[in-house]
Amino acid sequence: MANNQKASAKRHLRTGDTVKVIAGNSKGKTGKVVAVITDKDRAVVEGVNLVTKHLKPNAQNPQGSIEKREAGIHISNLQVVDPKTGEATRIGRKLNDKGKLQRYSKKSGDFI
Template identity: 70%
Template sequence: MDKKKKMQPKFHIRSGDTVKVISGNSKGKTGKVVAMQVDKERAIVEGANMITKHLKPNANNPQGSIEKREASIHLSNLMLVDPATGEPTRTGRRLNDAGKLQRYSKKTDKFI
């Protein structure tokens, strides 16, 4: 039997983008996308959705510790910030001059 390769979905946000949180505990915060969890459709945003993580004692850290870290946020709760204007915008996909699909801002109608 031949296993079919699963297609990588296309999202409106990529790792490295600046986004604004539009709902949830961190509503209104902006930050850079540090990592994407493609299978769960979630992203980790720098400085948003902070949680407290209790770490067990181990050889490197015999006391154990409590640290603050970012938790993931569902992509539906994030909106891309347009690099040209600095405002959140909806995105679409359009063919560029080279004939490749590229994201564009629906507010300014320019490629991102």
């Protein structure tokens, strides 16, 4: 492995997961993961961490505009919401009945 490359670690988040923000300006909000940016350890969550983006004038939008857009949030500030209880939970991995490694909720013990 080259000096500038980071070892690829397994992350507890996947696109489509419902997550709760546990730290930062958006603390307490929940939303669905739209994208996971693996090289920066960040995730984009629907309706969370909104930033104001100024757009330059162009052919489609001659006036330019200001719009609110979701920005990435570090994955350490997110926790997956347990589908059974609806609370934020830590995630583990264990073998299911078919012998495949699968994520599970540490609170309820159910597979996600």
